[in-house]
Amino acid sequence: MNEFWHDAGCVFHPVSAPDYLPLPQLRQLQLHRLRAVVERAYDHVALFRQRMDERGISPAAVQTLDDIARLPFTVKVDLRDTYPFGLFASPMSEVVRLHASSGTTGKPIVVAYTREDLRVWAEVMVRCFAACGLDRGDIIQNAYGYGLFTGGLGAHYGAEALGATVIPISGGNTDRQIMLMKDFGATALCCTPSYFLRIIERAPDLGVDIRELPLKAGVFGAEPWTDEMRKRIESAADIKAYDIYGLSEIIGPGVGNECREQNGLHIFEDHFYPEIVDPETLQPLPDGCEGELVLTTLSKQAMPMIRYRTRDITALQTEPCPCGRTIRRIRRISRRSDDMFIIRGVNVYPSQIEEALLAVEGVAPHYQIVLTNDGAMDDVEVQVEVTPDVFSDTVGAMEGLRRKLSASIERVINIRVNLRLVEPNSIARSEGKARRVLDQRQR
Amino acid sequence: MKIHQLSMFLENKPGHLGELCRILANADINILTLSLADTQQFGILRLIVRDWQQAKAVLEKAGVVVNVTEVVATEVEDRPGGFVRILDIIEAAGINIEYMYAFTFRSGDKATLVFRFDNPDAAIETLTTGGVNVIGDVELYRLARQ
Numbered sequence: 001m002n003e004f005w006h007d008a009g010c011v012f013h014p015v016s017a018p019d020y021l022p023l024p025q026l027r028q029l030q031l032h033r034l035r036a037v038v039e040r041a042y043d044h045v046a047l048f049r050q051r052m053d054e055r056g057i058s059p060a061a062v063q064t065l066d067d068i069a070r071l072p073f074t075v076k077v078d079l080r081d082t083y084p085f086g087l088f089a090s091p092m093s094e095v096v097r098l099h100a101s102s103g104t105t106g107k108p109i110v111v112a113y114t115r116e117d118l119r120v121w122a123e124v125m126v127r128c129f130a131a132c133g134l135d136r137g138d139i140i141q142n143a144y145g146y147g148l149f150t151g152g153l154g155a156h157y158g159a160e161a162l163g164a165t166v167i168p169i170s171g172g173n174t175d176r177q178i179m180l181m182k183d184f185g186a187t188a189l190c191c192t193p194s195y196f197l198r199i200i201e202r203a204p205d206l207g208v209d210i211r212e213l214p215l216k217a218g219v220f221g222a223e224p225w226t227d228e229m230r231k232r233i234e235s236a237a238d239i240k241a242y243d244i245y246g247l248s249e250i251i252g253p254g255v256g257n258e259c260r261e262q263n264g265l266h267i268f269e270d271h272f273y274p275e276i277v278d279p280e281t282l283q284p285l286p287d288g289c290e291g292e293l294v295l296t297t298l299s300k301q302a303m304p305m306i307r308y309r310t311r312d313i314t315a316l317q318t319e320p321c322p323c324g325r326t327i328r329r330i331r332r333i334s335r336r337s338d339d340m341f342i343i344r345g346v347n348v349y350p351s352q353i354e355e356a357l358l359a360v361e362g363v364a365p366h367y368q369i370v371l372t373n374d375g376a377m378d379d380v381e382v383q384v385e386v387t388p389d390v391f392s393d394t395v396g397a398m399e400g401l402r403r404k405l406s407a408s409i410e411r412v413i414n415i416r417v418n419l420r421l422v423e424p425n426s427i428a429r430s431e432g433k434a435r436r437v438l439d440q441r442q443r
Numbered sequence: 444m445k446i447h448q449l450s451m452f453l454e455n456k457p458g459h460l461g462e463l464c465r466i467l468a469n470a471d472i473n474i475l476t477l478s479l480a481d482t483q484q485f486g487i488l489r490l491i492v493r494d495w496q497q498a499k500a501v502l503e504k505a506g507v508v509v510n511v512t513e514v515v516a517t518e519v520e521d522r523p524g525g526f527v528r529i530l531d532i533i534e535a536a537g538i539n540i541e542y543m544y545a546f547t548f549r550s551g552d553k554a555t556l557v558f559r560f561d562n563p564d565a566a567i568e569t570l571t572t573g574g575v576n577v578i579g580d581v582e583l584y585r586l587a588r589q
Binding site for chain 2: 421
């Protein structure tokens with residue numbers, strides 16, 4: 001991958017060529033690959049074959065791209081039920097890598113890659129970095145966790161394939177992150193947005209002004225975040241904050257990425273075919289409508305995913321992007337259908353709470369929503385970490401802040417919440433991902 | 444004339460106060476005086492130490508949110524009516540006391556109080572004009588050593 005043709009100073013990276021395919025050719029390529037992957041899954045994955053047979057359809061039923069709607073969905077539970085290797089379509093002799101989710105309950109989910117899958121993964125990650133304006137000569141600090149989690153190794157091999165210099169620091173140890181970022185002159189950072197906020201807050205304690213560092217871009221993902229959070233990050237660190245999208249079931253990070261327009265994420269749809277469906281009826285929705293994102297891996301060998309329900313709520317944007325890419329964009333994901341909670345009959349998303357908190361000056365988006373119940377009555381407690389910007393030595397000011405925050409939330413969701421101020425760093429984080437909702441309700 | 448006070452946010456949970464104080468103890472920092480404001484949910488610990496910059500640094504290194512406020516220390520006669528004399532001056536000038544607490548030491552027949560005002564400079568001027576002895580940090584640390 002390192003010997004890709006490269007012309008210094010050229011804004012177009014040759015590996016990104018498929019991003020700009022004319023649409024008729026792109027659709028033709030997609031159909032060709034879709035038919036091949038459906039056939040592969042049918043031949044090698046028992047669960048998929050069984051579901052196809054139950055519907056009385058064969059791979060030959062796919063004649064056009066629209067025929068994808070006739071295929072059965074795949075859901076996360078399918079990966080659990082077939083644990084560990086039940087959905088593999090390649091013999092183990094061809095599988096060169098396994099990854100697994102941390103799995104909060106029971107068994108993790110396992111994903112597999114052939115050598116060709118790893119090549120595709122590195123390719124789409126190169127296309128992500130290129131879309132962020134990164135290139136050979138950039139120094140990319142990769143603070144995604146290395147190991148079973150796809151984030152670390154996915155970003156690592158992509159950054160190497162790009163020809164950038166990689167700092168494989170992995171997650172955690174914030175003080176060392178800041179020291180190396182400064183000493184090595186990192187120009188880009190990969191991590192979760194909530195972890196970067198932690199870095200921003202910590203840097204002044206170490207006498208480091210992030211704004212003065214060579215850091216120019218952040219490639220942030222692995223958790224939903226809002227535009228308000230982006231504004232906070234960009235102004236506090238003087239960088240461009242790009243949203244990267246991916247999920248282990250599909251490939252890991254690298255399914256889609258924002259370009260310099262920062263207006264939606266381009267999906268690398270020559271490899272990952274996107275659909276939007278109504279999460280209730282599962283009927284396909286037209287472009288532009290909001291619904292659940294469903295992805296089909298068009299070129300995956302070891303573990304093809306046909307119509308995988310991501311649970312991420314978004315919409316497909318088909319308007320041409322000023323960056324020139326022809327591949328479609330999804331609106332940036334700020335919520336997941338399974339993040340939604342219903343409180344006293346009202347649907348609430350964590351992103352709504354985040355927006356309300358960030359509307360109050362100086363508040364950092366380190367928060368957690370705890371749901372409890374006392375009999376039939378549900379209670380929402382929103383815990384917000386106190387930061388130096390909002391901390392005052394007077395009780396009156398702190399109580400005022402508490403009232404202001406709960407009023408701001410109430411205005412958005414129309415439900416009274418109990419707002420609790422908590423100490424910094426007291427809200428637990430795993431893999432650098434913030435866990436937003438803790439449902440402790442007894443049924 | 445103003446004294447630097449450190450304040451810290453504390454959740455109302457067992458062990459949290461001890462944790463903060465242990466950080467200071469391990470750094471060999473002596474607390475000259477302190478006050479703890481508590482609400483149902485959280486507390487605010489305010490304290491005065493000699494080397495406030497060092498104390499702030501070790502606390503922040505441990506991830507504690509620390510706020511520095513300028514407060515005013517005054518002498519008060521340790522007898523009935525001693526405090527009232529100071530309050531009379533403050534009230535007459537229409538100055539609001541955010542909160543106050545006392546030092547543990549005495550110097551002769553005098554005790555020392557700490558006031559948190561909105562505008563410490565104006566308060567110092569009012570108190571000094573009224574004949575109240577406002578204590579600067581050098582003198583305070585000398586008194587505390589006795």
